[in-house]
Amino acid sequence: xxxxxxxxxxxxxxxxxxxxxxxxxxxxxxxxxxxxxxxxxxxxxxxxxxxxxxxxxxxxxxxxxxxxxxxxxxxxxxxxxxxxxxxxxxxxxxxxxxxxxxxxxxxxxxxxxxxxxxxxxxxxxxxxxxxxxxxxxxxxxxxxxxxxxxxxxxxxxxxxxxxxxxxxxxxxxxxxxxxxxxxxxxxxxxxxxxxxxxxxxxxxxxxxxxxxxxxxxxxxxxxxxxxxxxxx
Amino acid sequence: xxxxxxxxxxxxxxxxxxxxxxxxxxxxxxxxxxxxxxxxxxxxxxxxxxxxxxxxxxxxxxxxxxxxxxxxxxxxxxxxxxxxxxxxxxxxxxxxxxxxxxxxxxxxxxxxxxxxxxxxx
Numbered sequence: 001x002x003x004x005x006x007x008x009x010x011x012x013x014x015x016x017x018x019x020x021x022x023x024x025x026x027x028x029x030x031x032x033x034x035x036x037x038x039x040x041x042x043x044x045x046x047x048x049x050x051x052x053x054x055x056x057x058x059x060x061x062x063x064x065x066x067x068x069x070x071x072x073x074x075x076x077x078x079x080x081x082x083x084x085x086x087x088x089x090x091x092x093x094x095x096x097x098x099x100x101x102x103x104x105x106x107x108x109x110x111x112x113x114x115x116x117x118x119x120x121x122x123x124x125x126x127x128x129x130x131x132x133x134x135x136x137x138x139x140x141x142x143x144x145x146x147x148x149x150x151x152x153x154x155x156x157x158x159x160x161x162x163x164x165x166x167x168x169x170x171x172x173x174x175x176x177x178x179x180x181x182x183x184x185x186x187x188x189x190x191x192x193x194x195x196x197x198x199x200x201x202x203x204x205x206x207x208x209x210x211x212x213x214x215x216x217x218x219x220x221x222x223x224x225x226x227x228x229x230x231x232x
Numbered sequence: 233x234x235x236x237x238x239x240x241x242x243x244x245x246x247x248x249x250x251x252x253x254x255x256x257x258x259x260x261x262x263x264x265x266x267x268x269x270x271x272x273x274x275x276x277x278x279x280x281x282x283x284x285x286x287x288x289x290x291x292x293x294x295x296x297x298x299x300x301x302x303x304x305x306x307x308x309x310x311x312x313x314x315x316x317x318x319x320x321x322x323x324x325x326x327x328x329x330x331x332x333x334x335x336x337x338x339x340x341x342x343x344x345x346x347x348x349x350x351x352x353x
Contacts, residue, residue: 007256011249018245027237028285028308035308039291043299051291051306055313067317074324078331128292132320195293215320222327229334 047192048125048201056130057204057211061185065170068214072163075218079156079225098148106148113141121212125201131208135215142220146227154224163217166210173203173210240281247274261333261343265326272322276315283311 031039038051038059048054056064120127121134145152177186187207193200251271255264284307291309293299337343 004257007253010256011253014252015245015249018249022238022242022245025238025241027235031285031303031306031308035310036303038309039303039306043293043302049293051293051302051309052312052316055309056316060313063317067320070321071324074328078327081328081331081335126292128290130316132316136323195299219323226327226330226334 043195046187046201046204047195048187048204049196050125050127050130052128053125053130053204053208054201057125057207058185058187061174061207064211065174065185068167068170068211071215071218072167075163075222075225078222082225082229098150102148106144110141110144113144114138117141117212117216118209121209122205123198124208124212125204126196126198131211132215134208134212135217136219138212138216139219139223142223146223150227154220156221156224159217159221159224163214163221166214166217170207170210170214173207177203235286237281237284237286240284241278244274244277244279244281247271247277250274259344259346261336261345264345265329265333268329269322269326272318272326276318276322279311279315279318283308 030036038055042048042051042054046054046058048058117134117137117140119134120129120137121131124130124134142154173189174185176189178184181188185207187202187204190202190206192202199205248271251267251269251274254267254270258264258267288305288307289297291302291306291312293302297305333343336348340347
């Protein structure tokens with residue numbers, strides 16, 4: 001009871017701070033300096049229609065590489081933590097059968113989900129979407145497969161091959177930018193093309209597709225690791 | 233009239249408080265993890281609402297937002313890029329917490345945080 005009161009008092013203080021912030025908040029009426037720079041320079045310099053993508057992949061590309069690395073580390077640690085002393089016996093008889101609807105539906109939907117994921121990350125420089133969203137959609141296809149057949153075994157070798165190859169090519173494109181364009185992860189190693197076309201914005205579609213594959217593989221490996229802990 | 237971004241921001245703050253309350257008062261590890269994801273969603277909502285500007289549109293250039301008028305037609309793209317990152321990292325953190333919760337359950341056979349007293353003084 002005392003603990004709950006202390007927690008409530010703490011949260012009341014925090015809530016007062018938040019209330020002060022909220023009451024003092026005045027929305028900007030103009031873009032601030034850095035946002036204005038991104039808004040004005042994205043089209044001529046980067047050639048991407050989606051400014052958020054231009055920031056994530058090119059202006060702050062190094063941070064995104066770091067972010068993908070953080071995600072890779074967390075997927076690795078999840079695999080490592082869960083793999084310790086894992087013993088898994090194949091015993092399909094112990095599981096209740098999944099429904100006909102789920103099995104058939106997953107067969108129909110999984111290819112479509114994978115297609116949608118690929119569409120989202122290939123068009124990341126034109127539409128709301130991109131590598132992270134597309135990768136999450138790819139992994140949701142894997143999740144559907146796992147729901148339909150909890151004992152399904154995913155090849156960790158294949159997943160980590162996709163993951164590492166995407167990572168290697170991502171860094172290779174970054175280094176190519178260092179040699180043939182303005183700096184690490186500069187997208188101007190390929191022609192910028194017309195604003196709004198699929199093949200435009202230089203290397204951004206390639207980089208975002210690699211990020212999509214990498215993120216999809218990382219999420220899929222987390223899901224597979226978590227699914228394999230299932231006790232029968 | 234109340235601004236949209238204020239409603240979103242207030243909701244975000246409330247979600248942060250709800251999530252922290254849940255994390256502080258629940259004894260069950262799984263509930264604490266769920267509470268943390270609620271607080272995470274609140275933080276993201278607050279960040280996105282900071283970038284919102286009345287009467288402007290999404291930061292994507294097309295026929296409605298020509299590149300020359302971008303700086304007066306779009307909302308701030310920086311918080312959106314930031315939140316894109318935060319969501320992904322939040323997911324990684326959640327997966328890690330779940331994996332550790334599973335190992336703790338295997339070790340003690342319980343998810344009650346009060347039973348894990350090794351690091352208590």
